[in-house]
Structures are given as structure tokens and as C-alpha cells.
Amino acid sequence: MPKSLFQNFKVNISGISLPDKFTFPFYYEPHELSKIATQELQSYLETQNDFEHNFGLNDEQEGLVIGKMFGVLVCQNKQGELGYLWAFSGKLAEQNHLDYFVPTVFDMLEENGFFNQEQEIINTINREIEDLELQQEYKDALANLESTKVEAEQDILRHKDHIKQQKKVRLLKRTDAEKVQDTEAFQLLIEELKEESQQEGILLKKMTAYWNYKITDSQKIVDDFESKINELKELRKQKSNALQQRLFAEYAFLNLKGETRSLGEIFDNNPPAGAGECAAPKLLHYAFQNHLKPICMAEFWWGQSPKSEVRKHQQFYPSCKSKCEPILLGHMLEGIEMDENPFEINPAQGKEIEIIYEDDSIAVVNKPAEFLSVPGKQISDSVYARMKARYPKATGPLIVHRLDMSTSGIMLIAKTEEAYLNLQSQFIKRTVKKCYEALLDGIVDDEEGFIDLPLRVDLDDRPRQLVCYEYGKPAQTKWDVIAVENGKTRVHFYPITGRTHQLRVHASHELGLHTPIVGDDLYGAKANRLHLHAKVITFKHPLTNEEMRIEVKAEF
Incomplete structure (x- = not known):
């Protein structure tokens, strides 16, 4: 094993106790050893000259700005020595292999590897298809086919118009002949007119047959080309599918027991793009491969934030769920005792919901922070469950609108169907x-403003939201500053729309206030709680139509 990958701590860590359990990678507070390993990696990134990559931290550096997620894994070798491993997600400086960083689990960039060899065959087929499609003879055949179809359509249409006109002429002749009352002459005329009609019909059939022949003749030349093109496309499809299936089969991950599972097995042959390329799977795979015992880990963002999402330079983040959760929890971390999964712990345990106002049709409650509005996948305790128990005879759906689990404050409860429909209409x-x-975790320069940033869910990392002008739903927020205190800004938000995490993203995104809410563990930094509170609500009572304004002060 290269010494450069399992690195010793550069500072004295003898007084630091090891964690009792391994880090739960999807929600954690980094252990002190992970923080030290991170500091040493960040120190290296600040001073290194081993590779060139534009993280967006130097305005004078040229090239596309790409921030990166990095990971550290503190581990123990067979001699009981503590050290750490480093990894980056995806490629870095357009490479999979860099000094001091663990390699990718499967290297698609390996020059003589099967992936590159098969990819070159597919690229050759692509070039053959392109050459055929660009041949002048093929282009001429397509143009000739199209012009023949147009000419045929126009010629046949002209003849059909001629037939219609002649039909009118024959009708006039017949009408005039009927006035003469010469039976023999009339019968002769009828025969002549019938013969004319038949001849025109025969001519139309002959014209149609002629043009069909011309079109078929032109189509055959096109078909000869397209048959070759389609054969190549089918071959390309077969080669691509075979390569993909082989990649899924050979892209395999180790676990503590030495067992391997492939990407195809883990994701039922349908993995999301980039699965397995994140820092965490790379770190654990290398550790198991080299008989290192995982102790704790952490991942952090380095560089400028992408335009669509919120990533803060040097800040710790959990592993992504869609790509990493099936790999890590479904296989790689089997047999490793981890910190408790917070998503399986009821955050509402021991908390009570304050009833601010109630009558026969509605109730207004003050939801505590870290309390679900409606039942989740693993936890049923929620505002809905508590209200259902409190008002068992309620006929309405109870929950009129929701607050994020981490947000505290006012929620409206409808006890009757009529009240629910009325309040829903007011929200709509x-x-x-x-x-x-x-x-907010910082100073905001302006005193007030308006934020208009459309949002959609991050499909790779639910429930995080992205700013997306193409597919996002409109999200608009007014805001003003209440006070500045101890380097932080207290603000009022007035949401015009009600998108998931709207205020959290609008606060933290660089195109919004660029200052996350204190305690925002998704878009900022963890604290004792999310400092966001639904303070005031104004609505009309669903029965009396009386305007009601209810306020509950924030407790932070």
C-alpha cells in the first residue's frame, strides 16, 4: 500500500478519544479527529502545486470554475496506528488519480481498460454513421425524394382540380341537352360524357401509379443508405447496452466482511449518473481493500458554490442520498456499528403543542421546532397525529398548510370540511x-428587498432544493431587517409563494441574501435549532368572515 495514501496526523492526537461508533454519513457532527484530518487536507489544498483546478477562489485564475466535495476517513491500520485517507468526488483536474488521494473504485479513464476500448469501438461506429449521413449522395437522395413527393402531390392535385372543373362542364352540357328533347342525341351525349369521366379517372390512376413508381424509386436509394445507418445504430445500441451492463457488473464495492456488490446489483441495473464516484464510497472501498479499520469520516465543500445549489466553502456536508445511501447503508457499512440514525428518532418526543386559539371550526397552534407537520416515512408523531387525537370527531382533514419540521410557529387547523375548503381557498x-x-448568520447590507428565485427539488439529494430557471416553480419573498445583533441579522420574511425550503434557500443562496439562517443544517451550519419562526398569520375566519391576526413571538 503506498504510504502517501494512509497518512499520519501531523499534530499530536494522543489526548483525543476515539468515537464509540462510526459516523452516520447522512447526518452528523464531525468528530474531532475528522476535523483535524479535514484541516490538514484543507491546508494542503491551499498550498499545493501538484495539480491545477479552478475552484473559483482566485479571481485571476482562468478556466471553468468547478467547486468540489472532498472527504476524509480516519482509520486504523493493523498495527493500531491512526491515520487518514483523502478523496475527492468525481474527477479532479480532469483526472481520477492524484497523489495523496485514494483512487476511484472503477477507473473508466484507464487507457487500456475495457471501458475505453469498447468506447473507442462505439466512437468508430458513431463516425461511420456520421460519414454516411454527411455523404452528398445521401443528401441528394433525400432532396430528390422530397422534391418528387412535392411534385407528385402538386401534379395530382392539379389533375383533381381539372376533373372537378370538367365535371361542372359536363353537368352544364347535360342540362342543356335535356332541353332539346332529342332522345337519341341525348343518349349519345350521355355516353360521350360518361366516356370522358372514365378517361379522366383512368388518367388519374395512371398518374398516381406513375408518381408512386417515381417516389418508390427515389425512396429505394434513401432506404439503402438508411438501412446501413440503422444497422450501425442498432449495433451501437447493442454495444452500448453491453458496455453499460459490464460496467455495472464490474464496478463493485467492498465491505468490512470482504464481500463485493456491484453497482448493477445495488441499483437493480439502473444506477443514477455518477453513482459510486462520490468521496465516501471511494474512501471506504480503499480502506477495506487495504485492511484499514474505519473510525470516523467527514465530507466538505471546497470552492465556489454552483449557481443552482447552496454550497459553502469549507463547510461540512452529509453524503448525498440518491447516489450514496444505497451503496453505503445497503452494503458498504454492513457490520459497522454507526451513530444512531437521527431520521429514525422522533424529534417531537416530550414536546407539547400550544393551542393559541380554537372554536368549533378551527384551531391555531404553535408548532415547536423539530416537529413534523404530517407523518413521515419512519415517524408518525406529528401535528396531524396530535390533532387527530385531540379532536377525534373532527370532520375536516385538519392540516390546512405545513411548516418544515425544523421551523417553529403558527399553523392553522380545520376541524370541519367546510372550514378546510374555505381556508384552502384563501391560501390558493x-x-x-x-x-x-x-x-441570519451574518450581516445583510440592505434594509429590505424582494427575492425571486424559482425552486425545484434536488433529485440526487432530497429534500434539498435547487434554484432552477428552467424547471423550477416560482418562489418569491419580501423581507426587511429588524435588527443587527452580535454579528447576526434578525429579519422578517413575507413569503408570497409557499415552496418547500423557500425561505431557507432564499436566505442562503448567493443570488438571495447570501446569508444562511442560523442553525440551517441543509443550507448553512448546524446549531441548537433552526432560527426560523412563523410569527404572524392574517386570514378571514371561515364562518364569520372576520379578519383574524394571530402573532406568536419567536423564542430565539
Whole structure:
């Protein structure tokens, strides 16, 4: 095993206790050893000259700006010595292999590997297809076929118009002949007119047959080319499918027991793009491959944030769910005792919901922070469950609108179907007015403003949201500053729309306030809680139509 990959700590760590369990990678507070390993990696990134990559940290550096997720894995060798491994997600400086970083699990860039060899065969087929499609003879055949079809359509249409005109002429002749009352002459005329009609019909059939022959003749030349092109496309499809299946089969991950599972097995032969290329699978695979015991790990972002999502330079982040969760929890971490999965812990345990107002048709409650609005996949305790138990005779759906689990504050409860429909209508018409209070983790320059950033879910990392102008739904927020205190800004948010995580993304995104809410563990940094509170709601009572304004002060 190269010494450059399993590295010793550069500082004295003798006084630091090992964690009792391995890091749960999808929600964690980094252990002190992970923090030290991270600091040493970040120090290297700040001073290294081993590779060139534009992270967007130097305005004078040229090239496409690409921030990166890095990972550290603290582990123990057979001699009981502690050290760490480094990894990056995807490629770095257009390479899979760099000094000091663990390699990719499967190297698609390996020069003599089967992937590149098969890919070159597919590229050769692509070039053959392109050569055929660009041949002048093929282009001429296509143009001739199209012009023949147009000419045929026009010629046949002209003859059909001629037939219609002649039909009118024959009708006039017949009408005039009927006035003469010469039976023999009339019968002769009828025969002549019938013969003319038949001849025109015969001519139309002959014209149609002639043009069909011409089109078929032109089509045959096109078909000869397209038959060759389609054969090549089918061959390309077969080669691509075979290469993909081989890749899925040979892209295999180790676990602590020495067992391997392929990408195809883990994802039922349908993995998301980039699966297996993240830092965490690389780190664990290398550790198991080299008989290193995983102790703890952490991942962090280095560089400028992408335009669509919120990533903060040097900040820790969990592993992504869609690509990494099936690999890590479904296989690689089997047999390793981990920190408890917080998503399986009921955050509402021991908390009570305060009833602010209630009558026969509605209730207004103050939801605590870290309390589900509706039942989740693993936890049923929620505002809905509590209200269902409190109002067992309620006829309405109870939950009129939702708050994020981490957000505290006012929620409306409908006890009757009529109240629910009335309040829903008010929300749809946007006549319900809401005010949120938030504490931002920094100083905001302006005193007030308007944010308009469309949002959609991050399909690779639910429930995170992305700013997306192509597919995102409109999301708009007014805001103003209440106070600045101890380097932080207290603000009011007035959401015009109600998208998932709207205020959190609008606060943290660089095109919004570029200052995350204190305690935002998705778009900022963890704290004792998310400092976001639904403070005021104004609506009309569904029965009396009386305007109601309810306020609950924030407790942070």
C-alpha cells in the first residue's frame, strides 16, 4: 500500500478519544479527529502545486470554475496506528488519480481498460454513421425524394382540380341537352360524357401509379443508405447496452466482511449518473481493500458554490442520498456499528403543542421546532397525529398548510370540511398573509428587498432544493431587517409563494441574501435549532368572515 495514501496526523492526537461508533454519513457532527484530518487536507489544498483546478477562489485564475466535495476517513491500520485517507468526488483536474488521494473504485479513464476500448469501438461506429449521413449522395437522395413527393402531390392535385372543373362542364352540357328533347342525341351525349369521366379517372390512376413508381424509386436509394445507418445504430445500441451492463457488473464495492456488490446489483441495473464516484464510497472501498479499520469520516465543500445549489466553502456536508445511501447503508457499512440514525428518532418526543386559539371550526397552534407537520416515512408523531387525537370527531382533514419540521410557529387547523375548503381557498388566492422571523448568520447590507428565485427539488439529494430557471416553480419573498445583533441579522420574511425550503434557500443562496439562517443544517451550519419562526398569520375566519391576526413571538 503506498504510504502517501494512509497518512499520519501531523499534530499530536494522543489526548483525543476515539468515537464509540462510526459516523452516520447522512447526518452528523464531525468528530474531532475528522476535523483535524479535514484541516490538514484543507491546508494542503491551499498550498499545493501538484495539480491545477479552478475552484473559483482566485479571481485571476482562468478556466471553468468547478467547486468540489472532498472527504476524509480516519482509520486504523493493523498495527493500531491512526491515520487518514483523502478523496475527492468525481474527477479532479480532469483526472481520477492524484497523489495523496485514494483512487476511484472503477477507473473508466484507464487507457487500456475495457471501458475505453469498447468506447473507442462505439466512437468508430458513431463516425461511420456520421460519414454516411454527411455523404452528398445521401443528401441528394433525400432532396430528390422530397422534391418528387412535392411534385407528385402538386401534379395530382392539379389533375383533381381539372376533373372537378370538367365535371361542372359536363353537368352544364347535360342540362342543356335535356332541353332539346332529342332522345337519341341525348343518349349519345350521355355516353360521350360518361366516356370522358372514365378517361379522366383512368388518367388519374395512371398518374398516381406513375408518381408512386417515381417516389418508390427515389425512396429505394434513401432506404439503402438508411438501412446501413440503422444497422450501425442498432449495433451501437447493442454495444452500448453491453458496455453499460459490464460496467455495472464490474464496478463493485467492498465491505468490512470482504464481500463485493456491484453497482448493477445495488441499483437493480439502473444506477443514477455518477453513482459510486462520490468521496465516501471511494474512501471506504480503499480502506477495506487495504485492511484499514474505519473510525470516523467527514465530507466538505471546497470552492465556489454552483449557481443552482447552496454550497459553502469549507463547510461540512452529509453524503448525498440518491447516489450514496444505497451503496453505503445497503452494503458498504454492513457490520459497522454507526451513530444512531437521527431520521429514525422522533424529534417531537416530550414536546407539547400550544393551542393559541380554537372554536368549533378551527384551531391555531404553535408548532415547536423539530416537529413534523404530517407523518413521515419512519415517524408518525406529528401535528396531524396530535390533532387527530385531540379532536377525534373532527370532520375536516385538519392540516390546512405545513411548516418544515425544523421551523417553529403558527399553523392553522380545520376541524370541519367546510372550514378546510374555505381556508384552502384563501391560501390558493394568496389572501392569507404570513410573516416569519429569522436570525441570519451574518450581516445583510440592505434594509429590505424582494427575492425571486424559482425552486425545484434536488433529485440526487432530497429534500434539498435547487434554484432552477428552467424547471423550477416560482418562489418569491419580501423581507426587511429588524435588527443587527452580535454579528447576526434578525429579519422578517413575507413569503408570497409557499415552496418547500423557500425561505431557507432564499436566505442562503448567493443570488438571495447570501446569508444562511442560523442553525440551517441543509443550507448553512448546524446549531441548537433552526432560527426560523412563523410569527404572524392574517386570514378571514371561515364562518364569520372576520379578519383574524394571530402573532406568536419567536423564542430565539
